Amino acid sequence: MLLDIIQTGLDGVMVGSLYAMVALGITLVFGLVGILNFAHGQSVMLGAYVCFFLVSAGHSFWVGAIVATLAMGVFGALLERAVFRRTLGDPFAGLAVSLGLIMIIENVAAAALTPDPRFMDAPVSGNFAVGPLLLSSQRSLVFVISSALILGFWLFLQYSTLGKAIRAMSQSRQGAALVGVRVDTVSRSIFAVGSALAGAAGALYASLFAVTPFMGAAPLTKGFILAALGGLGSVPGAIAAGFLLGLAESFGSRYLSASFRDGYGFIILIFALLFLPTGLFGAGKARV
Amino acid sequence: MSGMRWKGLVAGVLTFALAGSAALGQTAGVVKLGYVGSLTGPHSGWDVPALEGMQMAVTEINGAGGFKVGGKAYRIEIVQEDAQSKPDAAATAAQKLLSDEDIHVVMGVLTSVPGVPVATQMAKAKVMYIGGFTAMDGIVGKPGNELSFRALDTDDTVAKGFVPVVVKELGLKKVGILVPNDDVSKTFVKAYQPLFSQAGVEVSMVEFFQPGTTDFAPVLRKFQGKGLDGMFIGYADPDAEAIIRQSLEVGDLPKKFVYRGGSGAPAVKYADKIDGFVWQILTRDLASSSDEKVKAWIDRYKAATKKDIVANTYWALTFYDAVFMLGKAMDAAGTTTDQAAIAAKLKGMVYDGVRRMSFDKDGHAVTDVDIGIIKGGKTYSIPEKVL
Structure with a gap:
């Protein structure tokens, strides 16, 4: 029984690290720019396709994942420049635009790539034993990569110049501008970094699950639950919430019912909103 | 133009028009x-x-x-x-x-x-x-639906021939069922479960997963250590491929799959890693007929x-x-x-x-189908005579 609990917990942590990566991008953009970017899930989907096509063309998964991350970073920067910059200060306009983008990107992808699900060859397959535990090789790899990316992102925020500028902007956009932070550049960087993380998450999703034009919906929904659960704008909150959701889904599916899998996240969210309305760490306002 | 000539012209036009319409009547x-x-x-x-x-x-x-x-x-x-x-x-x-x-x-x-x-x-x-959709089985034949037909066999019709072939081809003794939580699955589980029992196969567990699930690892863990030699899965290709792929990832799970679905595609990439995959071809096998x-x-x-x-x-x-x-x-x-x-x-x-097909008195199709099999790295089909 204990072994089973540990195994289930590891499953939850592995998939939770992916959820955390998606939630990071959402919470970052909202916390700093005030826009709920619903099109974030589309960056996950497009990143997954970029990786899938590169791997299918004979490139390694690593090339696919890196190109997907960079391509989505550029995509995010372009979106900020062409669309979201014009909606700054008007969250509802930003929301409406991002909803429109979902429809456009999703349907263009379905028309161009067909809605058929595609499965990519993972760089590693099968499983390996750690004592009595049997671990999936690819899931373990995904966990290591996503944890490294999350850690790297946190270090970037704490110690890099741009990271410090982002943190300054999160406290006060006007104050940051007054002390010389180029808020336009930082805003674009936030979109680029958030979208790049989504692209990386997409590549990792593609190594585990089916790639379809409609795959962005699930990570997006979960990402928003997590962003709200962690406290909108809170990076540590989003990370913790990602792992919490992964664990809740894993234990819920294993010991309760797999037919209610997505419900567990919402139950946690409802309890969090009732008892921790400012997020897991009491963020209250943007905190990176 | 005189009145007589007008009358003659009108009569001529009418005659031509009538003749023309009669000729059109003979065309399709x-x-x-x-x-x-x-x-x-x-x-x-x-x-x-x-x-x-x-x-x-x-x-x-x-x-x-x-x-x-x-x-x-x-x-x-x-x-x-x-x-x-x-x-x-x-x-x-x-x-x-x-x-x-x-x-x-x-x-x-x-x-x-x-x-x-x-x-x-x-x-x-x-x-x-x-x-053609499965839920039509609950509609066709009901009062008020006398003009409704389903062009594919019901689960009851297919299952009677399908289950014995599956049991024989894969040598099954004990299976678990993993299908989406919806009316379609609940209907066909009722049809298949007794047929497996009649064929001497124990159905030791039935699990329903949330439709749209992509991560099956937690629910697959429920099937570990149960001594199963086969999994009955349904019914959409993406779900089936995800279940096969993740069963191999998670490990300690059966490698024989019975698919209540219509394509061998979910198993093709894993043909050399699994012990068997059998599916229903509700029309005809186009790959190896x-x-x-x-x-x-x-x-x-x-x-x-x-x-x-x-x-x-x-x-x-x-x-x-x-x-x-x-x-x-x-x-x-x-x-x-x-x-x-x-x-x-x-x-x-x-x-x-x-296809060799017919509709019964209610409007359900009764047709011969093919059963697709991937085993030992080979893909082939067996015709199932229903009519």
């Missing part, structure tokens, strides 16, 4: 055939091939001079609407077809979510409807669509033969508009087309 009439299906969205993988098959049948019938009713030739014209893989769009699409008073028969929809509102509206409007009728149809399909045969192509046979049957039923009924009379002739008719 037109029967409008409605098609509703998901031509866009995630369900288009089923309904686009289904429409292609229907278009092929229509092209072939029209190319041969149409079909005859009471000695008069009729050609078929398809009026198509997109259900967009959504129930609300499907309802709107059905309404559009129903607003055309010249459409007396509608075909289409292979998936239940958009299919149910279509079937419901057709039944309310008392328009003959031939669908030795049947000359099937081979000829494949050639015609490629020529008509400029497409190669892929995993989903066999859905193109869902309505292909049904279109020919419809023409024969109209001829036998002596009408292209009296739907009750046409339906009565369609029920009980046996048609030996690419």
Whole structure:
């Protein structure tokens, strides 16, 4: 029984690290720019396709994942420049635009790539034993990569110049501008970094699950639950919430019912909103 | 011009017009055939091939001079609407077809979510409807649905021949069932579970997962350590492939899969890693058939669509033969508009087309199907005689 609990917990942590990566991008953009970017899930989907096509063309998964991350970073920067910059200060306009983008990107992808699900060859397959535990090789790899990316992102925020500028902007956009932070550049960087993380998450999703034009919906929904659960704008909150959701889904599916899998996240969210309305760490306002 | 000459001219024109209309009467009439299906969205993988098959049948019938009713030739014209893989769009699409008073028969929809509102509206409007989705099994034959038909066999019909073949081919003794939590699954689990027991196979656990699930690892853990030698899974290709792939990832799970689905595609990539995969081909096996009728149809399909045969192509046979049957039923009924009379002739008719098919007294299809098998790295099919 204990072994089973540990195994289930590891499953939850592995998939939770992916959820955390998606939630990071959402919470970052909202916390700093005030826009709920619903099109974030589309960056996950497009990143997954970029990786899938590169791997299918004979490139390694690593090339696919890196190109997907960079391509989505550029995509995010372009979106900020062409669309979201014009909606700054008007969250509802930003929301409406991002909803429109979902429809456009999703349907263009379905028309161009067909809605058929595609499965990519993972760089590693099968499983390996750690004592009595049997671990999936690819899931373990995904966990290591996503944890490294999350850690790297946190270090970037704490110690890099741009990271410090982002943190300054999160406290006060006007104050940051007054002390010389180029808020336009930082805003674009936030979109680029958030979208790049989504692209990386997409590549990792593609190594585990089916790639379809409609795959962005699930990570997006979960990402928003997590962003709200962690406290909108809170990076540590989003990370913790990602792992919490992964664990809740894993234990819920294993010991309760797999037919209610997505419900567990919402139950946690409802309890969090009732008892921790400012997020897991009491963020209250943007905190990176 | 004198009055006499005017009268003569008018008489001449009228005579010519009457003669012309009589001559037109001898040329082909037109029967409008409605098609509703998901031509866009995630369900288009089923309904686009289904429409292609229907278009092929229509092209072939029209190319041969149409079909005859009471000695008069009729050609078929398809009026198509997109259900967009959504129930609300499907309802709107059905309404559009129903607003055309010249459409007396509608075909289409292979998936239940958009299919149910279509079937419901057709039944309310008392328009003959031939669908393909599984939930139709709960609609066809019920009061008020006398004009509803399903062009694919029911689970009860298929399962009776399928389960013994599966048990024999895979040598099963103990299986677990893992299917989506929906009405379709609950219906077919009821059909299959007793048949496995009758075949001497213990069904030790049944688990339903949330439709749309991508991560199966936690629920697959429930099947570990149960001594299973097979998994019965359903019913969509992405779910089936994800379950196979993740079973191999998670480990300590059976490597024989019985698929209540219509394609071998989910297992193809894993053929050398699994011990067996058996699926239902509800029309005909297009990948490895030795049947000359099937081979000829494949050639015609490629020529008509400029497409190669892929995993989903066999859905193109869902309505292909049904279109020919419809023409024969109209001829036998002596009408292209009296739907009750046409339906009565369609029920009980046996048609030996690419599929050998029939409709029972309620409107359920009873057709021969093929059973696809991947075993030992080889792919082959076994015909299942139902008729």
